[in-house]
Amino acid sequence: MAEVLVYVDHVDGAVRKPTLELLTLARRVGEPVAVALGNGAADTAAVLAEHGAVKVLTADAAEFADYLVVPKVDALQAAYEAVSPAAVLVPSSAEGKEIAARLAVRIKSGIITDAVDLEASDEGPVATQSAFAASYSTKSRITTGTPVITVKPNSAAVEAAPAAGTVEALTVSFSEQATGTKVTARTPRESTGRPELTEAAIVVSGGRGVNGAENFHLIESLADSLGAAVGASRAAVDAGWYPHSNQVGQTGKSVSPQLYIASGISGAIQHRAGMQTSKTIVAINKDAEAPIFDLVDYGVVGDLFDVVPALTEEVNTRKG
Numbered sequence: 434m435a436e437v438l439v440y441v442d443h444v445d446g447a448v449r450k451p452t453l454e455l456l457t458l459a460r461r462v463g464e465p466v467a468v469a470l471g472n473g474a475a476d477t478a479a480v481l482a483e484h485g486a487v488k489v490l491t492a493d494a495a496e497f498a499d500y501l502v503v504p505k506v507d508a509l510q511a512a513y514e515a516v517s518p519a520a521v522l523v524p525s526s527a528e529g530k531e532i533a534a535r536l537a538v539r540i541k542s543g544i545i546t547d548a549v550d551l552e553a554s555d556e557g558p559v560a561t562q563s564a565f566a567a568s569y570s571t572k573s574r575i576t577t578g579t580p581v582i583t584v585k586p587n588s589a590a591v592e593a594a595p596a597a598g599t600v601e602a603l604t605v606s607f608s609e610q611a612t613g614t615k616v617t618a619r620t621p622r623e624s625t626g627r628p629e630l631t632e633a634a635i636v637v638s639g640g641r642g643v644n645g646a647e648n649f650h651l652i653e654s655l656a657d658s659l660g661a662a663v664g665a666s667r668a669a670v671d672a673g674w675y676p677h678s679n680q681v682g683q684t685g686k687s688v689s690p691q692l693y694i695a696s697g698i699s700g701a702i703q704h705r706a707g708m709q710t711s712k713t714i715v716a717i718n719k720d721a722e723a724p725i726f727d728l729v730d731y732g733v734v735g736d737l738f739d740v741v742p743a744l745t746e747e748v749n750t751r752k753g
Contacts, residue, residue, distance in 0.1 A: 435519035436488075437463035438512055440532065441481065442524045446473025448480045450632050451524040451586040456484045458551040458589050462558045463519045465596075466490065468512045468603065470505055471497035475600060482598020484591065490515070490603040501614040502528065506535045508605045513540060515603070518579060520558045522551075525583040525687070526631065533583045542578025549588045549689065549710050558582065563710045585710060586632045587689040622678075630662045630679060635692045636708070638664030638681055639674075642697020642718065642737055646674040651741045652696060658748040664688065664708075666698045682707035696737045700725025717741065 437459040442449045452467075459465035467486040469477045474491040481489050490512050496504035509532060513521060523533040525547050537544040550561035559574045560582050574580065630636065637659065639652035649665075656663045665675035667682050681688055683706040693711035698704060700716070700723055708714070709728065716729040719736045726732045733740055 435463040436466045436516050438509070438516060438518040438521040439465050439467045439486070440509060440521070440523040440529065441467050441469040441474075441477055442526065442529065443469060443471075443473065443477050446476030448477050449524075450591065451526075451584070453480075453484045453591040454586065454589045455522045455524065455584055456481065456486060456594075457592045458584060459520075459522055460485050460594060461551055462553045466512075466516055466518065468509055470508050478598050478600045482596055483593055485594040485596050486598050487596045489598055489600045491600060492603040492605050494605065494607075496607055496611055499616055500612050501616060502531055502535070503613065504605075504607055504611045506532055506539070507607050507611055508603060509536050510539055511605045512603055513579070520580040520582060523581070523583045525585045530583050533581050537578075537581040540578060540581075542581055543575035544581045544583075545573055545575065546583045547687065548582050548584045551582065551584065551589075585687065585689045587634065587691065587712075588710075625663075627656065628660070628662045630664060630681070631686050631688055633662035633688070634690050635659050635661035635694075636664050636681070636688050636690045636711070637661045637694045637696065638666065638698060638708075639669055639696050639737075640666035640698030640704070641668040641672075642699075643669060643674065644697070646672075648738075649675055651737070651745075655694070655696075655741050655745045655748070658745050658752070659692075661692075661694075662688075662690075666704050667701075680707075695725055695729075696741055698725055699723045700728060 439455045442452045464487045466488045467481045468490045478489045523529045545560045548560035637656040664681040665679045670680045682704045687707045689710040691712045694715045696717045714729045715731045716725040717733045717737050717740050721734045
């Protein structure tokens with residue numbers, strides 16, 4: 434069976450959930466070969482093997498931490514040349530999509546971004562994407578070169594499938610461009626205790642209807658009761674009510690949780706583009722004609738200042 438390269442997203446050896454989802458998808462089209470780079474790369478092997486990686490290629494060098502993106506592209510290209518894979522899978526984060534795009538240009542291959550499913554065919558992997566605010570699903574495959582595919586988080590269930598996970602050192606020769614953009618400082622992000630927005634299984638978002646930063650505690654309380662991440666519409670972010678890092682939409686982050694709750698969000702196409710692939714969508718809005726209701730699985734027509742606290746209380750009661 435052909436091998437499939439999987440780029441590993443990890444923090445000091447702790448593998449992030451989207452990578453484990455990629456391993457599940459990779460097994461549908463071949464044998465996963467994981468590529469782990471940077472500090473703690475070797476420490477990822479046990480978890481990767483547990484989830485199906487037949488081989489783990491590792492490399493650590495100062496360049497991965499000191500410079501942006503290009504050293505990782507150099508390494509992934511080296512892995513591609515060593516393995517000659519049937520496909521390359523990368524998480525659909527901002528960095529992941531840049532790495533994938535640069536790699537595709539280098540190896541003269543086509544690229545598919547933001548896939549939500551993957552299946553095998555006689556002519557190569559077929560990726561499913563969601564389009565036009567989830568009105569359509571498209572199936573695509575690359576016809577030139579080795580497919581490079583980025584996959585949205587929460588697109589597949591994580592499945593254990595123990596494999597050999599043989600660790601091999603990856604030899605990387607860095608290009609002249611690798612040191613072109615240097616990282617001069619890092620500021621740790623303050624922890625809220627909530628899940629990462631793009632990886633969360635449940636997201637609760639607030640919009641213009643929240644009517645002020647002082648009212649976002651209602652959204653946060655509901656999110657905390659559900660163990661969810663907090664999102665915000667562009668209108669709420671532009672008004673200064675919530676940080677841009679929490680914006681969901683075309684100019685913010687794309688999310689694909691199991692459950693998405695939109696409170697006081699009208700449902701403009703810009704917002705829908707960032708959450709349309711959510712598995713179940715619930716909207717709370719006092720305007721029964723709001724466009725968001727065209728997209729949802731469940732809609733509540735009512736004032737969020739009444740509905741959200743009542744919902745939070747009910748969730749806490751059931752948990753208790």
